[in-house]
Amino acid sequence: MDPMKEMEKLVADLNNYNYHYYTLDEPLVDDQDYDAQYDRLLQLEQESGIVLPDSPTQRVGGELLKGFTPHRHLAPLWSLDKAQNLEKLSSWHTRARKLIGDYNEKNPDQPLPEPAYAVELKFDGLTLNLTYENGRLVQASTRGNGVVGEGILEQVKTIRSVPLSIPFTDGKIEVQGEGIMHLSVLEAYNAAAIDKDKLKNARNAAAGALRNLDPRTTAKRKLNAYFYNIGYAEDVRFENQQDMMQFLRDNHFRVNPAVSYFDNFDDVIARLEEIQQERNTLDYLIDGAVVKLTDMRTREVLGYTDKFPRWAIAYKFEAEETSTILESVSWNVGRTGKITPLARVEAVELAGVTVQNCTLNNIGDIERKNLKFALGTRVYIRRSNDVIPEILGKVSEENDGEEIIFPEQCPACGFPLEQRGAHLFCNNRFGCEPQIVARITHFASRDAMDIETFSIKTATQLHNELNVREPADLYTLQFDDLSKLERFGERKANNLLQAIEDSKTRDLASFLYALGIPNTGKTTTRMLAEHYRDLDKIRTATVEALVELPDVGSIVAESIVEFFADPFMQAGIDKMLNLGVQPQVPEAPAVAIREDSYFNGKTVVLTGTLQTMTRDEAALRLEQLGAKVTGSVSKKTDIVIAGEKAGSKLTKAQELGLEVIEDEEQLKRLLELE
Incomplete structure (x- = not known):
């Protein structure tokens, strides 16, 4: 085959593979086949010195750029008016209906249709504006001020879900979307990075990558993009939003599947509530949803204010992340002697509450997040799942604040502190x-x-x-x-x-939990009580024996053995037993009520909040049906039961391909409670 024709075929085939893999999630070839064709294209490019404009070899990131080139958009990129609550959203809807009614009253021969609505996710990333000319990607830019943005073509080319060429070849179009970093990608990136290179959050990771003058940095972050609007198109008209979205799909743009369409505004509100509940289960950040009128002629009639389109509005969820000033750091002493820093920040509203205190975990956390010189500077904070907010990192990368001084003596008793790993400890157990x-x-x-x-x-x-x-x-x-x-x-x-x-007669599991054995919780102490059914046997158990038990790894096993070998703990337990404390041994495990029950013989993990029962009640019922309830998800787990606000355990279960039960009505049926 002629080398040029072979290159053209390879480019077309590889771009088609990329489209199916990154946009449709439907791989056409395996990695080995793709790599072979890619390597062949690279060889032909090197031999000929020719690189076709839409060659996938251009996605890896080229040389360091000298600066950003201003780009004037072919059509303005409008901001959206914001509704922070349903009252303001309803006011927008009332105004839109009034404008439609006024127009129809004046134009009875050409009335506008009854309003219909599209609801889209509002991504929390960086707005992209892509320019295609005769089917080729010729420019990509940031939003900028809505009229002029920064040219970031080389950076955007590294995003594999962005098509370098499209089937539409009749003139120019501008396509708008959002560049994002998936949370799972961020987690994997940070797991492989050294501390100083770890990224603070997905939004800043995406924005920083796309505005980085080194496209190779952009490529390393494996960004993605979703597209939702045609801002400019020559000789192209759409009847409604659905037509425009189909045009995007037909031209190989990645469109988020969560777009919904409604004829009734009450259904819009219901969908917004659903999105808010689903928010924490998504693999990317959103900060709200966008509500649009779908009919294009209606959009033209309603037009724009000085800043916003009258036919769309952003419904903003309560922020889970914001920034504020780090004012001070105090040091608290826990029951194990661990010294934990607590940050005091300038009061700020976040997720419906006023935040003034934030967790910092340990001195390693402070150093990893570049907070050592952060007092008096602005920091990012996040609040999720109704827990105390955490500080994510400094807004500025500079060491431009006062230094956080790590204590050398216990702030409570003055005893010299010992550093173990990332933590400081006070070893004065008897006098602190x-x-x-x-x-x-x-x-x-x-x-x-x-x-x-x-x-x-x-x-x-x-x-x-x-x-x-x-x-x-x-x-x-x-x-x-x-x-x-x-x-x-x-x-x-x-x-x-x-x-x-x-x-004195509390059950053995509660007594073990009360002792405060390091690295153990209620699940582990209950398992120990049910397995050994004897306090003396637990006190003399070996590491080798303990690691054979479910949920007990080497660290937990060593913690248990070291705890019961401590003379101070031995003396305290003996003293309690001599004073009449008699931990009650659990009854022998009940035989499964029905040996053919769905859960009999299976290992089950409970996570999140159940609405119709407590997790303890669910665990008891599961055990009565022959299940083994454990606290951590592993390859040995059969089923994960996930209630509301299920977190990392649900994510891990999904990664491992485990069975997950999220429907509580289904759970009740399987537990034979209905």
């Missing part, structure tokens, strides 16, 4: 008040020994005034001691003593 109070409070908590009316204030008072230094000391308390305390009195003293007495 926050550690002592936290251990006693945890011991008495509801999921542990369940000592009613007990609180951290009670633990602090007992420590300071009655020298209670460990959980075992609770069982030595006397009425005369308690009744003399401030805010106690006879009734409160008797109630506390009775609650302490009642706790």
